[in-house]
Amino acid sequence: MNQEVKPFKWIGTRQIRPDGVPKVTGTAKFGADYSLPGSLVGRILRSPHAHALIKSIDTSKAEALEGVKAVVTSDDFPNQNFEYIGPERVAVNFWHMTRNILAREKALYEGHAIAGVAAVDAATAAEAMALIEVDYEVLPHAIDVDDAMAEDAPLLFEDMITRGVEPAPTKPSNVSKILEFTLGDMAAGFAEADEVVEKDFKTAAVHQGYIEPHACLARYDADGQGEIWCSSQGHFVVRALTAKLLGMKLGDLRVNPAEIGGGFGGKTVVYVEPVAMALSKKAGHPVAITMTREEVFKSSGPTSGSSMTVKIGVKKDGTITAAEGTFRFQAGAFPGSPVMNACMCAFATYDIPNQHTVGYDVVCNRPKAAAYRAPGSPISAFGVESVLDILAKKIRMDPLEFRLKNAADVGTSMVYGPKLGHGGYKETIKALLDHPGYKAGLGPNQGRGAASGYWFNGGGESGATVHLNADGTAVVATGSPDIGGSRASMAIMAAETFGFDYDQVRATVADTTAVGYTHVTGGSRVTYATGIAVVNACKDAVDQLRARAAMIWEVDVDGVVWEDGHAKPAGSNVGDFDPLSLKDIAAKMGATGGAIGASSTVNAGGQAPGFATQYCDVEVDPETGKVTVLRFVAAQDVGRAIHPGYVDGQIQGGVAQGIGWALNEEYIYDDKGRLQNAGFLDYRVPVASDLPNIESVQVELPNPNHPFGVKGVGEVNICPVMAAISNAVANAVGRRMDSLPMSPPKVLDALDNRSAEEL
Amino acid sequence: MPTRVVFSSSLSDRYTGGENDLEIDATSMRGVIRALEERFPGIGEHLEEETSVAIDGEIHETAYFQPLKDGSEIFFIPKLEGG
Incomplete structure (x- = not known):
């Protein structure tokens, strides 16, 4: 697909959101209305x-x-x-x-x-x-993943035989499935390493927290x-x-x-x-x-809690030689955690010749896990990026320079098979190395931590229709629920394609009878896949506009071009005609053959993955164990931002949710397996006063497979957050937190009861 | 037109008797799948319905209609779902 090369009029501008007035005036209708x-x-x-x-x-x-x-x-x-x-x-x-x-x-x-x-x-x-x-x-019940995997654990399904193991086990267990990915030679890789770090981690199940x-x-x-x-x-x-x-x-x-x-996957x-x-x-x-x-x-589904073991080997010059991860995920009461994603994303940001990941999908007596923002990837990133931070200190290398030295790029082999088709990661690291705050001084009990993350981003099936109205306005309908600003993005892409003003387009979300099959708004797929469907439909409508102009001028359609929202003669040999605007042609739609409209359905491929690198500054109160995030800087390869304001919002939202996951959010059960904090008073999502200024750094490397260069932006921003904060805490107080959330009691316990300085 | 097709171990264990790196002569993914189905009956439907495909590093949600180049490297990978 050829990418537009001329300067854009609407792409990259911060237009007023079409759903803003109904939402702030209370007339927007939600599910309960x-x-x-x-x-x-x-x-x-x-x-x-x-x-x-x-x-x-x-x-x-x-x-x-x-x-x-x-x-x-x-x-x-x-x-x-x-x-x-x-x-x-x-x-x-x-x-x-x-x-x-x-x-x-x-x-x-x-x-x-x-x-x-x-x-x-x-x-x-x-x-x-x-x-x-x-x-x-x-x-009897089992809540924790390690408890559910124990030999004597109560079984949720007495006939569940683990899938993915040959030969199949003869005894049932709560392990629904085991999966494995391998690249290279692990023994040889670790043998080459000068430093090897292996560490266990745990993360809490957290809810998506939609309002x-x-x-x-x-x-x-x-x-x-x-x-x-x-x-x-x-x-x-x-x-x-x-x-x-x-x-x-x-x-x-x-x-x-x-x-x-709000949905965030849930x-x-x-x-x-x-x-x-x-x-x-x-x-x-x-x-x-x-x-x-x-x-x-x-x-309703939270994301999985987990336990994991990560082992990475590195040479003194900073080259990572081997990496291994074992990830054990709570699926909840029925099989189906995102552990496969965790295995595939864990080391995807790095060019490591020898990799091995193993995933366990484990049922336990909790609600069935549902997707949550880059499902699986933030969990494995917490362990991987924490171990990398320890290794960077061991070889006395700046953590971002260490990541840059090993960064994956086009052609890097992924543990799940193919070579990476798109870059963008290195640019996010460089953006932070150049950031003025990265070398700034810190005060007592303060620390700075950095981390990175990877997410596939999605394509897939989407449908769109466009209809022109007699007054020259257009209605664009898609099957994508608008969670992150898709109506504005679709209207911007339609306006750019037609060459008329943004406020001439009304973008809507159509029901299941009015537009072609459209997969979920999730996987950071909508601006990419539904966007392609919208552009295709608009281009089809433009062809119809050219045909109508040709009919009015009595010339061949090939003699009509579409430029800046007008039909124009392709050359002087076509004839001397004044340009016809979209509005001019729309006014004559009835006379020239009826309404102009088009539909498009796609199963979009060629999506590019998302890369994010972040750093943050924290301060730890040694009296209470409370961690305050002072500053957060989040760089992300966004392809080309269609609406940069919404992209900022996605990045800030992902970081805010990650801060909650890092510091406070967890399910607390009593000894009978009953949830004790089923409300926002006790399940502590961050509020505005908990959050610092979250500065988004948008790195733009357009994806050539999209007409305007779009890459998905909704998810990868949450992947590095927990590790970045944990790395900052380690630098602030010399304690390596290996369990989420890093709530005040846990931090205080580490300060009071672990006397040795930890990397 | 020769292409290189690589399977994950779970696919090769299930369908190809462990063979996981093959050369297939085809000009389109439909041709690749047809050739694989002839060689390993049952694999075609699985590949069409249950996998994404990476062709020279570009991931596509569906294997069916993608074009190929001479020497294309093709990986069938699990379909992915985000949040």
Whole structure:
């Protein structure tokens, strides 16, 4: 694909966001804002136990209560085959998924959905839930990943045989799968090293922390068709999963995208939608379900907690000779953690000839893990970038110079097979080496730490349509829910392609009947893939505009060119015609053949990965153990920023979430496996006063495979954060923190009880 | 047109009896997959449905319709999903 070489008029400008006014005035409609005449209130009864057999569920008293219109259990859902469908990392097993939507034989975590109730109001629904009698037999549980892997751990599935091992084990365990990647000769690589560091790390499971809880309205009609209004990261995926779980045809289910109050990966799956639809089918009324915050924490996916071991060898001149990582990830109650990504991303920023990564996907009595911003990569980066920091000190090399010396570039072999097709990493390091703050002095108890990260970025399936209006304006509709500013980006790319003003374009998010299949807003794929679909559709419309001008001028279409939003004769031999603007041609659409519009669907490839390098300054209070981040500088290769303001927002948002992951966020369970901090008061996400100025440094190396050079920017910014902060803490107080979060009690414990200075 | 196809160990263990580095004569990915299916029955559907493909370092979500150059290096890798 040829990239535009002329200067851009709209690309790279900070336009006003089209969703701004509705959001600040409160008229934007989120998942919980939809209602229909006769709507019922849906609620979900959840397990109070971390692990229990469900011996029986008696709903008769609830169903008899006045005002209750329907009660559903797993009996109201069709059986699903036990099979992994789809690609390895994202393989879906609907036998598992239907059991996560409503438990069957067992409750596998506190908060596991047991039954749904639809009633005329919330009080009646709550009363009905109290009347449902569930006979549980409580079982021993396993919360921590290492506990779940222990020989005598209680089994979540008594017949689970680890996949990925030859020959297959004969004994069941909680290890769902083991996977492995190898490059080169590990023994030879470590033999070459002058310094080898091996270290264990643990990271806590953390929630995506979106402000808007899961919410939907569902209506099942008498003719077997249904409609859903919900906030999600992909309404086509909501349609696909809900239809499969309920045995509906895709064409019989329409899903309408609501505005979304944050997702970060956590809204790429379904929780309440199939239950609401099943309740509506039974009640004959629309049903709305909105999770409480407690339900969000106890029942929707966090990312995995982990334990890992990282070993890296280096020569005295700074050359890394070998690197090895073993990553053990909590999948939650059902298989499917992002451990494969962790294995693939762990050393992807470095040119290391000998690498070996092993991943364990482990079930435990927690909610099923869901995607979270570059899923898997930030976790392995914490261990890898911490060990690299120790090694840099051992060989007395600046940590950024050390990374630059070993940086991956075009042609570097990746542990998962191919050679790297795009660069950009070195430029992020150089940007920080040149940054004025990197060599600035520090005060007592202060330290500076640096780290890097890698993320694949996505392409894939997207659909877009564009229609011109008679007044010369355009409507661009895509299937990508707008989480990070995609409407503004799509409008900018459309305006640039048409050659007219940004405010002439209205970008919208269309429902599943109005635009071609579009995969989730996730994987940093939308500006790239949906952007290509939008540009393709706009180019098609431009060709139609040229054809209409040719018709008006009575010349061949090849004699008409499109420049700066106008049809012009291609040369003096075509004729002497005044240019026709888009508005001029649009005004004559009816007379020249009818409305002008175009659709495009793509399965976009050729996406370029994301690289980020960051440094931060921290101060540790030796009395309390509190870590204050004083400054954060985040460099990222952004390809070409379509809307630099939104790119800043992505970088700052990723860093802010990483600071929470690094310093405070964790799930705290009691000895019965019950979550003790299921609310924002006790689950401590960073607030504005916890955060420093986060300076984004946008490095632009355009991707030639996109018409405007786009690379995904949404995720890689979270990958280095935890290691950068940990490295800064080590430099501030001489304690190497190997467990997240680095909360005040842990830091204080390290200061008080570990007397030796640590690298 | 000769191309080099490399499989991960999980793919080669499952479909090719451990053979993981092959030369395939084809001008398109469709041709590569057809040739592989003839040699290793069952692998074609897996490659089309369940893998991404890296052609000379460029990752594509789908293997089916990508063009090739003489000597292209092709890796089939697990499909990826982000947040």
